[in-house]
Amino acid sequence: MDNVNDSASINERSKSIRKTLLQERQAILKEAKTEIGNFVKGDEKQLVEAAIDDGDWSVVDVNEDIILQKLHHHKLKLNKIDEALRKLNDGSYGICDDCGIEISEARLRVLPYAVHCVECKEKREKIEQVEKEQSFQ
Numbered sequence: 001m002d003n004v005n006d007s008a009s010i011n012e013r014s015k016s017i018r019k020t021l022l023q024e025r026q027a028i029l030k031e032a033k034t035e036i037g038n039f040v041k042g043d044e045k046q047l048v049e050a051a052i053d054d055g056d057w058s059v060v061d062v063n064e065d066i067i068l069q070k071l072h073h074h075k076l077k078l079n080k081i082d083e084a085l086r087k088l089n090d091g092s093y094g095i096c097d098d099c100g101i102e103i104s105e106a107r108l109r110v111l112p113y114a115v116h117c118v119e120c121k122e123k124r125e126k127i128e129q130v131e132k133e134q135s136f137q
């Protein structure tokens with residue numbers, strides 16, 4: 001009996017996580033469109049909005065760096081959410097991609113699309129920081 005209850009509650013949990021992730025995804029898409037809408041008008045705007053919907057950003061050929069930067073920022077977040085949804089599907093959600101330990105419940109509550117534990121994320125950020133500094137030299 002206990003096992004049945006456990007798997008039912010795991011299902012409930014992943015259902016609610018999935019819902020949260022999809023809501024977050026929608027919110028980012030909306031935010032991206034609103035932000036981009038402030039910078040591009042007319043035909044170009046439709047092109048960008050279609051790219052955001054399809055997730056095929058390669059068709060976007062906008063000149064302004066600021067738009068690309070903003071798109072990039074949103075895309076990174078969307079990628080993380082998609083990754084979390086994928087992990088949810090294959091049952092590895094909540095497990096750190098790098099070290100394989102369980103990501104703390106508190107962290108997942110704040111960041112439902114986290115795919116790395118705090119330690120690994122900090123390590124990655126340090127590496128990214130170093131790479132960034134080196135690319136400026």
Ligand SMILES: [Zn+2]
Nearest residue numbers: 096099117120
């Ligand atoms: Zn880790």
